Amino acid sequence: MKIYVPRDAAAKALGADAVAAAVLAEAKARGLDVTLVRNGSRGMVWLEPLVEVETDAGRMAFGPVTAADVASLFDAGFGSHPLAQGQTEAIPFMARQTRLTFARCGRIDPLSLAEYEAHGGLKGLRRALGMSSEQIVAEVKDSGLRGRGGAGFPTGIKWDTVARAKADQKYIVCNADEGDSATFADRMLMEGDPFTLIEGMAIAGLGVGATRGYVYIRSEYPDAIEAMEAALDIARAAGVIGANVLGSGRAFDMWVRVGAGAYVCGEETSLLNSLEGKRGVVRAKPPLPALEGFLGKPTVVNNVISLATVPVIFERGAAFYKDFGLGRSRGTIPLQIAGNAKHGGLYETAFGLTLGQIVDDIAGGTASGRPVKAVQVGGPLGAYFPRALFDTPFGYEEFAGKEGLIGHAGLTLFDDTADMLKMARFAMEFCAIESCGKCTPCRIGAVRGVETVDRIAKGDASAIPILTDLCNTMKFGSLCALGGFTPYPVMSALTHFPDDFHAAHLEAAE
């Protein structure tokens, strides 16, 4: 009997290790031959720990399981049980997804290279090994893939710049400093299918002529660091990376580097400084990292999901991938539904669903059962959307057109108890704490922003235009997205939820 208990951090945070131990103990006590697989997460976090058992009819799911439930699951022969969710793939949340980047996540043992290959892994890399650098870059361009870290810059164009640069050494740097609240796709991918990222980086190396790579993972992700390190050892031992990639005679090796708790290091130039052992201060552009990046050499800096999507593009072709999506947002996007959501988790789908479909149909509204008041899209630098804007289709340009951004595709649901003035204040406070200090609009502006919101909270309506003006200065005067985008949550809260700002005013006036 084969039983799956995820090793994903979200599953562990909800007791998966205890469930796994109970499964082994119970099997032993009953004299049953059980193979326990610690898979990645399927992404249905509200059902974690999600235990699966392999049957003739496919994998059957049970969740959320606690260690105390395990004996009764064995008693029921993993059949009829109050926690039974039926066939995993048939659960509506799973069945309606288009899983390309996350196709293997949750299905395989993340550290089994054999299972990885059995599920299509390494096909993309093998194909890339038969292509020229120009063909590889063209394939990525043709796929329409854009940076999934948030900026949405076309990945193929970035690769082209690095490929054309002349240098004795080039680098592939993976930005796994996933610091945005509501986002966990990078973490889930690294914990649930780390070989995909390795394969994507190796293809990037072949495409641009880079032989060395780094995955910069934030220190807040101990489980992802452990999984990536283990996967790299396995991949290197198997010759997937190293001096002779899959016996091709081409070299590409890569290593994990761990951040040290600085949000701003998710910005690519700060990340490069941090990787070099410097303060994580933003660099002015130009020069572009593509020309003068890590240690001054041409460097591809891509997000985890961008790089992890490369293998499927090479396995199935650019045209296949490009066929999904809307407008200039091609392919699929792993939505991360977070906060006060009934069905929180990761949902990969083609671009183009409306925000309302995501919030009401997929997330099922709030966990508290109260009305949804606001949805913050794109992390701490993303705008708060009210229900009035729920018809906005999920795409880069579509959200930009509503003074928002999709960022890394995280969505935080808030119910009607949320105080939007408080959230605006927090955005400024967070920026003040995490500012690298290089540019004045961010360093000073965020501190003044907190003070100005506090004035509004005390009933000083004359501070509202000051806040608006300050946001304008930060937006256009900051060096990077931290200071430049902090105005999005602040201004959206002020614009869409004026009552929260005026109610404070009225209360104080009474």
Add this chain to the structure above:
Amino acid sequence: MTANAVAQRTDDIVDELATLEGPLLPILHAVQHAFGFVPQEALPRIAEKLNLSRAEVHGVMSFYHDFRTEPAGRHVVKLCRAEACQAQGADALAAHAKARLGVDFHETTASGAVTLEPVFCLGLCACGPAALVDGKVVGRVDAARLDQILSEMGA
């Protein structure tokens, strides 16, 4: 540990890692792992061996939230303060933790049992409020669950 012992252990760490490309963060992590914090005595050793000024090493160490200048308590509880956890009551949880422990964020209880710290996102945004307890992830932490964790730590 004597200043000499710190210097010796630091030298060993730097010798092992100095050949990495951009070795300073891995070195600071390793020093903190060895001592539980980054002792002042370690900085001149690192600076000398990497051919940096002490100010540069201090500047890097002090930039990052992770590096401690003094030992933490016996246990470290990090509570997520980010938006997704706030949507699930993280602010009230933090207030509860501070009141129970009698400390603010970045402080250690008088008994030395627990250091309380804020963290901005653990990637557990669909099962908040989240915490990192001695390096282990915990989700859906309510006041009762937190009390249980703190009681087990003797705080």
